[in-house]
Amino acid sequence: MSNPGPASPVVLSLRGVSKAFGAVQALRDVSVDCRAGEIHALVGENGSGKSTLLGIASGFLAPDEGVIEIGSRKRRRTSPAETRTLGLGIAYQTYSHVLDLSVAENLYLAAPPALQPKYGQMEEWAAARLAEFDLDISTSARAGSLSLAQRQLFEVVKALLARPKVLLLDEPTTALGPEDVEHLHSLVLAHRRAGVGIVYVSHRLPEVLEISDRISVLRDGVCQGTFEAASMTEEELVTLMIGRPLELAFPERPDLAEHRDVLLAVAGLQGDRFGPIDLEVARGEILGIAGAEGNGQVQFLRALAGAERATGTAICDGNALDSRSPVGPLRAGVVLLSGDRAAESLFPVLSVRANSTVQILRRLGSVGLLNRRRERRTVDDLVRRLRIRAASIEQPVQTLSGGNQQKVSLTRPFLRGDVKVILAEEPTQGVDVAARFDIYDALRAKVREGVSVIVKSSDPLELAGLCDRVVVMSRGRIVDEIHGDDLGERRIVEAIVGSRAPTDPGSGPREAAA
Amino acid sequence: MSLSRRLHGGLALMLMATLIVAVGAYAGVRQDAFLTSFNLNNLLLMTMPLALVSLGQTTALLVGGFDVSVAALMTFCVVVASYTITPETSGLALVPGIFAIVGVGLAAGILNATLIRVLRVPSIIATLATYSIFQGASLLLRDHPEGTINSDVTSGLAKSVGFVPLAFAGVVVLAVLADVWLYRSRTGLRLRAVGLDDTSSRRLGMSTGRIVFVAFVVCSVMASLAGFYLAVEVQIGSPIIGNYGLESIAAAVLGGASLAGGRGSFVGTLLAALFLSLIDNVLPLFQQPTEYAEMTIGVLILLALVLYQAPELVARFRTNWGGVGRLRAREGDASA
Numbered sequence: 001m002s003n004p005g006p007a008s009p010v011v012l013s014l015r016g017v018s019k020a021f022g023a024v025q026a027l028r029d030v031s032v033d034c035r036a037g038e039i040h041a042l043v044g045e046n047g048s049g050k051s052t053l054l055g056i057a058s059g060f061l062a063p064d065e066g067v068i069e070i071g072s073r074k075r076r077r078t079s080p081a082e083t084r085t086l087g088l089g090i091a092y093q094t095y096s097h098v099l100d101l102s103v104a105e106n107l108y109l110a111a112p113p114a115l116q117p118k119y120g121q122m123e124e125w126a127a128a129r130l131a132e133f134d135l136d137i138s139t140s141a142r143a144g145s146l147s148l149a150q151r152q153l154f155e156v157v158k159a160l161l162a163r164p165k166v167l168l169l170d171e172p173t174t175a176l177g178p179e180d181v182e183h184l185h186s187l188v189l190a191h192r193r194a195g196v197g198i199v200y201v202s203h204r205l206p207e208v209l210e211i212s213d214r215i216s217v218l219r220d221g222v223c224q225g226t227f228e229a230a231s232m233t234e235e236e237l238v239t240l241m242i243g244r245p246l247e248l249a250f251p252e253r254p255d256l257a258e259h260r261d262v263l264l265a266v267a268g269l270q271g272d273r274f275g276p277i278d279l280e281v282a283r284g285e286i287l288g289i290a291g292a293e294g295n296g297q298v299q300f301l302r303a304l305a306g307a308e309r310a311t312g313t314a315i316c317d318g319n320a321l322d323s324r325s326p327v328g329p330l331r332a333g334v335v336l337l338s339g340d341r342a343a344e345s346l347f348p349v350l351s352v353r354a355n356s357t358v359q360i361l362r363r364l365g366s367v368g369l370l371n372r373r374r375e376r377r378t379v380d381d382l383v384r385r386l387r388i389r390a391a392s393i394e395q396p397v398q399t400l401s402g403g404n405q406q407k408v409s410l411t412r413p414f415l416r417g418d419v420k421v422i423l424a425e426e427p428t429q430g431v432d433v434a435a436r437f438d439i440y441d442a443l444r445a446k447v448r449e450g451v452s453v454i455v456k457s458s459d460p461l462e463l464a465g466l467c468d469r470v471v472v473m474s475r476g477r478i479v480d481e482i483h484g485d486d487l488g489e490r491r492i493v494e495a496i497v498g499s500r501a502p503t504d505p506g507s508g509p510r511e512a513a514a
Numbered sequence: 515m516s517l518s519r520r521l522h523g524g525l526a527l528m529l530m531a532t533l534i535v536a537v538g539a540y541a542g543v544r545q546d547a548f549l550t551s552f553n554l555n556n557l558l559l560m561t562m563p564l565a566l567v568s569l570g571q572t573t574a575l576l577v578g579g580f581d582v583s584v585a586a587l588m589t590f591c592v593v594v595a596s597y598t599i600t601p602e603t604s605g606l607a608l609v610p611g612i613f614a615i616v617g618v619g620l621a622a623g624i625l626n627a628t629l630i631r632v633l634r635v636p637s638i639i640a641t642l643a644t645y646s647i648f649q650g651a652s653l654l655l656r657d658h659p660e661g662t663i664n665s666d667v668t669s670g671l672a673k674s675v676g677f678v679p680l681a682f683a684g685v686v687v688l689a690v691l692a693d694v695w696l697y698r699s700r701t702g703l704r705l706r707a708v709g710l711d712d713t714s715s716r717r718l719g720m721s722t723g724r725i726v727f728v729a730f731v732v733c734s735v736m737a738s739l740a741g742f743y744l745a746v747e748v749q750i751g752s753p754i755i756g757n758y759g760l761e762s763i764a765a766a767v768l769g770g771a772s773l774a775g776g777r778g779s780f781v782g783t784l785l786a787a788l789f790l791s792l793i794d795n796v797l798p799l800f801q802q803p804t805e806y807a808e809m810t811i812g813v814l815i816l817l818a819l820v821l822y823q824a825p826e827l828v829a830r831f832r833t834n835w836g837g838v839g840r841l842r843a844r845e846g847d848a849s850a
Contacts, residue, residue, distance in 0.1 A: 081719030096717035100710045
């Protein structure tokens with residue numbers, strides 16, 4: 001990688017940027033800059049503040065504190081329209097397409113007024129622009145009908161439309177296959193040669209090290225420093241990204257018996273965003289699913305729970321799972337703990353008691369009426385066991401802390417006697433440390449009763465401590481499996497960032513569909 | 515433009531045009547009184563208030579909102595007219611009175627838009643609240659119908675060429691121009707983009723707040739014009755008028771507007787308003803009680819919504835069910 005050298009002018013500079021969302025401090029006094037003709041990578045774990053920083057640079061988010069400087073114009077507050085005219089282009093991770101409009105219309109809206117042709121010449125103009133960037137999609141297609149890879153490349157083309165001096169790319173390769181990644185990288189390198197400053201956000205460290213000149217590391221919203229890419233290794237980056245020395249006491253793992261029976265067997269399961277996936281989960285096992293966000297982990301769990309469409313088979317305890325709707329899996333004892341607690345798991349205005357017992361009311365009733373005393377006794381007992389901190393079991397769930405809310409959603413599989421598999425999506429997201437370990441203990445306790453748990457988590461430390469075995473998903477498939485003494489936080493992070501080719505062929509990529 | 519979207523827009527226009535012709539032809543054949551110049555002229559004049567307010571409602575729907583306050587605003591304008599357009603005033607002295615009514619619409623629009631955009635109150639709640647406020651204000655000014663409205667203005671607004679009132683011809687031109695603007699211009703595209711996806715629109719550098727604000731102001735101003743037209747028709751300061759809030763939404767939806775925003779047609783809305791008035795006009799000719807009109811309209815709205823969604827439902831069916839089917843257990847595997 002040639003270094004543009006310190007002589008190149010700075011095209012983007014963020015100084016002392018802080019931003020909070022409610023009680024969460026997303027960024028704390030972050031300063032980074034990008035020079036003309038360099039690729040400046042921004043790395044960090046999920047939720048470390050990368051996207052927030054780009055959103056602030058583009059004017060989409062307003063910083064609480066700090067200054068944005070594009071070219072040599074200083075701004076405390078700006079807007080997407082202004083940063084675009086100042087010469088900034090951005091490709092958002094979650095895109096900026098209006099899905100119900102055509103490709104041509106989307107391209108037209110992305111162009112600054114000075115570059116927009118007459119409305120009537122939009123189609124020809126759009127076709128010419130797409131040809132210029134070598135993107136083979138129809139101008140009249142609805143943006144929503146594009147594949148995810150096409151949407152991602154189209155987003156980059158939109159960012160390049162106004163010939164920016166500084167280009168921000170937020171995870172531009174998550175939906176791309178190797179060929180498309182190469183196409184994108186050659187496009188990015190061509191712009192670097194032309195003197196464009198590029199900020200490149202990615203969790204794929206090999207990509208980052210290959211393409212970038214300098215690398216800044218974010219952790220929990222704080223910049224850990226900016227480094228010359230040539231002087232860094234993946235190991236050093238991973239250490240900076242995790243940065244936590246803490247090794248808290250996870251519940252003890254029981255000795256794994258050699259031949260335990262398979263409780264859940266998945267074969268050739270394939271959905272819109274994942275698959276084909278083959279997977280077996282033993283009775284009494286906690287299986288972790290790791291991977292960078294958006295690689296199909298959530299969709300896979302939801303498909304198992306009947307909340308997402310998929311083809312293939314899943315067998316639970318000897319019976320085929322009917323996943324056409326959530327009813328089949330629920331009856332078979334497969335319970336999903338959604339990561340979107342407020343929207344999908346809980347009734348926020350109802351009490352702890354009502355939320356816990358909503359699925360087992362029949363059992364608590366007699367002659368069609370609810371036996372309140374029996375209900376209260378049941379819930380009281382559980383609140384003690386899970387250490388739910390509420391003023392009373394009549395307290396509305398929405399007034400509890402995040403950790404206690406999560407515990408309340410956990411009460412349901414505990415109260416149901418017939419649960420076989422718990423699918424937990426981010427079980428400790430937004431949960432404070434103490435509550436976190438209560439949840440781990442509770443899951444372990446449930447497993448001892450012969451239940452199996454699949455945990456999808458973006459926290460490698462959690463997966464390493466809690467799980468008996470971890471599989472890593474990338475682009476919708478299982479690409480790695482980690483178990484035994486190998487199972488550690490660093491090993492998981494390395495697998496996620498792709499720095500380690502799967503060594504064991506038996507646990508490697510299972511590309512062939514059954 | 516994809517097939518389903520073309521169909522969505524065209525379907526509404528075709529359905530409304532067909533229904534108008536069908537009902538008109540039936541009434542024309544069965545009742546001599548229908549196809550008279552007098553009746554048709556009357557029909558178009560009666561359509562005017564609904565047409566105006568529905569065009570305004572369409573702009574609110576296009577940005578993904580509702581305005582249920584329009585009926586009360588129209589009432590308030592009728593009441594205001596009974597003070598500002600009195601029989602004693604004449605000629606140019608009427609102009610400030612008419613401006614006062616439009617001014618009321620402008621002020622009401624700014625109030626609604628501020629509540630919705632600045633204070634972030636959902637539009638349906640905000641306009642329900644202002645509905646009550648406007649209605650209360652009307653009753654405060656006139657607790658029963660009184661105050662005659664100048665009849666010179668009435669004859670002026672009813673001026674017709676053949677059976678077509680000039681004002682109606684003006685509204686037709688307005689609707690056509692508005693549709694051309696909506697689907698053939700930069701700013702029209704922006705309005706649709708904001709209605710379809712607020713976040714992406716903001717990322718693309720549009721000032722979505724300003725666009726929504728203007729849309730709600732336009733809606734109220736159109737409602738005040740509708741109120742003005744209604745005032746010169748009823749000719750008295752009545753605090754009780756028709757159910758224009760729901761009817762305007764019905765007209766916009768029958769005309770092809772989507773409740774989710776971003777889609778709609780002003781010409782479609784105009785045709786639907788004409789159709790709704792046509793039903794009101796025809797039923798008395800057949801000695802049918804007008805209660806049937808309301809029920810007919812309700813049933814038609816349901817049918818129309820299902821029909822308009824059909825192309826999208828078919829498209830969704832093809833993409834989602836065809837490519838990726840449901841999780842199916844194959845026979846034999848279960849025993850493994």
